Amino acid sequence: MSIQACGVTRSFDSVPAVSRLSISVPSGSVTGLVGPNGAGKTTLLLMLAALLRPDSGSIRVAGLDPVTQPREVHRAVGWMPDTFGTWDSLTCTEILMTFAAAQGLDSRTARDRADQMLSLVYLSDMAHTPARVLSLGQRQRLGLARALVHSPQVLLLDEPASGMDPRSRADLRTLLRDLASQGTTVLVSSHILSELEEVVDGVIFMAHGSALAPSSPTGSPRGAPELPSEPRAGTLATGPEASSPQAGESGTQGSTVVPVPLERTWRMRALNTLALARWAQESLPQARTTPEGALRLAVADDAAAARLLRSALEAGVEVVSFAPAGGGLEEAYLSLEEERR
């Protein structure tokens, strides 16, 4: 596990921001951190990044203790805050080189990394522009470049897409998947659930300073069938040592919450809705039919989708579309909120 927190608590004066939180996040994955305003997400990320001390509990990030090894944690972690404060008179290159030098990179390597990172976030043409000129979205992209300049093992992102345009958001999603496939552990807090859904392997829900988990895989519509599938590479699961509490329960020192695997929801439409319904009844007795006569299915991975499509076609169903539906994460979040009221 790349990130582990056990019974972590942090209060501000008498207000608890994070309360006896226990989570475990595996290496080489993208995990979403989701919860309402004030749930404690930023406070948790700051503690993981060794920028805020917990009052109690223990944390390990890439095997390091942020309390006793803050310097080492800063080198292992890339941190992107929701608003990136920079030195406005410095140019983008100078800012990145300054951070790279602070991470121990020599000046030549720092210059190379600065150039690479600016290219990665499409800011090369602003390399020599002072930061004060940057727009909000460009500033966010520079913040991402800053977080990555020292090739961290763990990347912590707090609302990274806010302020970014659609193209930059799509680039960010691709980048996060690439980093995870190269072994980087990514923990990303976001309120933009539709976009988060497209990039994460699993999700940790937070409320009132604790981690919690819904009782079913995230994105799985209620009553949807458990479809046969091969385990997807990188798919997260609840380990035997780590129990996921049911909806409404808080994570406590005794129960470590792991990311809930994200099951993509797919929507199938056919020329003949009756034929589609008949096939679903025979092959997928619990499938949910939408009011328009389409089917909404929990599909674990592309291979499962291909199997379903083949099965439908072989049964003579004239499928006109079969694609990820989205909205499952938001549905899970809202139902979790509903249950907690």
Ligand SMILES: Nc1ncnc2c1ncn2[C@@H]1O[C@H](COP(=O)(O)OP(=O)(O)OP(=O)(O)O)[C@@H](O)[C@H]1O
């Ligand atoms: N420096 C601080 N001083 C006092 N209270 C704080 C401080 N930082 C956070 N808090 C409080 O701690 C709680 C958790 O805040 P936090 O910013 O971690 O939540 P969040 O989940 O990140 O919220 P959001 O989604 O709105 O960003 C809130 O009640 C907040 O008011």
